[in-house]
Amino acid sequence: MVNAFVRKLSGLADLAEEDVATLVASTRQTRHFPARRDLIREGDRPGPVFVVLSGWACRYKILPSGTRQITSFMLPGDSCDLHIAILDEMDHSIQTITKAAIATISRPAMEDMLDRSPRIGRALYAAQLIDEATLRAWIVSMGRRSSMERVAHLMCELYVRLQGVAGASPSSTVELPVSQLLLADALGMSPVHINRVIRRLREAGVMEISRRSLRITDPVGLVHVAGFDENYLHRRLKTIATIY
């Protein structure tokens, strides 16, 4: 059984069997963390590369006023920048959202892996470019999308990302282990308003959030209100709209 990391990278490059073995070996050393535990904090010296094998995490930054902004979600299979060690210190923190299994890849191990397999390197670079594209998509959302569109867009993103990694059969329902307060911190809105927007989306019949899960009742409609163009996720796989 390969892990989420391998599943994700397999979708980004043609990995050989030995690559898979290398990746599995490199992520053998895993630690389990409870929810809401910082893996690394702003100002810390960057350490090894983190790989999320199960559970959710997020990158965030606290402002002087005390408010928080989440800059990205890390889902199973996601890892942080492969060359993070180049920098002097972290400019943001990383925290688990749920219980999570985190593997760490030391810098020498990472460099060894990049040296040995160009395919792994290619997959990791592709992953990084997708992460960047996602950051840009968030900027677009925050800058020019209405709150309805913004929430819908994030749900589309998370849905597609989860489908891409889970390898599970397409389902209209995915687990969404985030509180509305967390969504607020991710979307730059107030928790109260997030709640109202979710309600409007439910009343519009496109999606529902309940019991920590997201159910997409009208995929086409959701994609439409979100103005979602999944090209930025650079997946040449089935699209959310064509699954159904």
Add this chain to the structure above:
Amino acid sequence: MVNAFVRKLSGLADLAEEDVATLVASTRQTRHFPARRDLIREGDRPGPVFVVLSGWACRYKILPSGTRQITSFMLPGDSCDLHIAILDEMDHSIQTITKAAIATISRPAMEDMLDRSPRIGRALYAAQLIDEATLRAWIVSMGRRSSMERVAHLMCELYVRLQGVAGASPSSTVELPVSQLLLADALGMSPVHINRVIRRLREAGVMEISRRSLRITDPVGLVHVAGFDENYLHRRLKTIATIY
């Protein structure tokens, strides 16, 4: 005389003389573009790596509604992702803001360069990580900063970035060849409101924008209203606050 690209990378890694020569040679092939000219468009197949030698450019995305969101500014010395060629298609466009001299580095040339000099590779990766950090900082700005803070923060960022590359003597005034409409597209605000915020900042005595130039009249004050922490730019150089 070395170009802006070399000057920027020199600040990110200890380049040998041969590295400088390599970089200069790789950017010999430059083209001149007028203002407001697309270098590459969303949906296009990624081509060579673009390097801005002079002038300004920006990455942007057009939404279905027709509004535009700029996701980053490219100043002299900046380049786009070194591995951009991995992706199938561009998820955003790049356009010149002013007249600009753009060098292109073909994919083979880039790979050759990375193979030959680990120092150049290191500098390029550092540049990319800084770009990513800047994207995160923009997300934080859009999500959790007030319009005053947001404008002030962008001005701090641009000022520090310009100082980092220009190599010029520190000055309270830098060229800022962007219209208020462009700032609006970058900051996710309306042009009208941008105008009012700029006025308030002028009245507060911290900065002035006029005749396409930015004058910082009170650096400490500006940094303060912006809540600017330049750590994210990962410069171990003099800070905007300590220059004065």
Add this chain to the structure above:
DNA sequence: CGTCCTCTTGATTCCCTTCAATATGAGTGG
């Protein structure tokens, strides 16, 4: 069973957008 966190809904306030009009300035052609 009490406590705390999350969710939900209402009321009020205000920041920012939109609409509108005018001013300023650069570039163009007569």
Add this chain to the structure above:
DNA sequence: CCACTCATATTGAAGGGAATCAAGAGGACG
């Protein structure tokens, strides 16, 4: 050199979307 045009900048007025304040309900957990 001066009208003309168009982009940009500036300011006012009005409306709306989202934050804030506030209170209650539901649910998880020790």
